[in-house]
Amino acid sequence: NSSTISDNRASGIYAFGDITVHSSTISSNRNSGIIIPSNIRPEGIVEVSSSTISGNIGEAGGGIHAPGVVRVHSSTISGNSADTGGGIYSYTHSGGATNLTSSIVAGNTAAISSPDLSDNAAGTVTVTFSLIGDNSDSGLAEAQTPDVNGNLVGQPILAGGAGVID
Secondary structure, three states, X not given: OOOXXXXXXXXXXXXXXXXXXXXXXXXXXXXXXXXXXXOOOOOOEEEEEOOEEEOOEEXXXXXXXXXXXXXXXXXXXXXXXXXEOOOEEEEOOOOOEEEEEOOEEOOOEEEEEOOOEEEOOOOEEEEEOOEEOOXXXXXXXOEOOOOOOOOEEOEOXXXXXXXXXX
């Protein structure tokens, strides 16, 4: 809580179980901002609130790389990069979920797919009162004006949308 974790040559946080981050900044780390490896604990829970995750780099999930459940509330995840899931890369082997509430996930980049959000399995994605800059490969529908859940969701022009929101 209330911490700054930055400029590490490895991950900002490398957890072997559940992790909760509150009122903190995780930035400029070289192997994801937060990572829970799948071979350690496939059902891990990452909870982030009132925090900023920015400028991190990873292979999958520049900002957050986690199996299981990812919950983000009142936070900003921006300026991260990865091959896939520049902002968030979540995946599950048994019904995980990604829940974003009152948050911004935008301005992230990915060399292969999913610049802002990748839910790479059969898990559920729930987004409310949030901004997702680029919906590529996220399964989320474009919403240039607030949708029924209060979200703004950008879609690249090349994908038939009105443009990303960054």
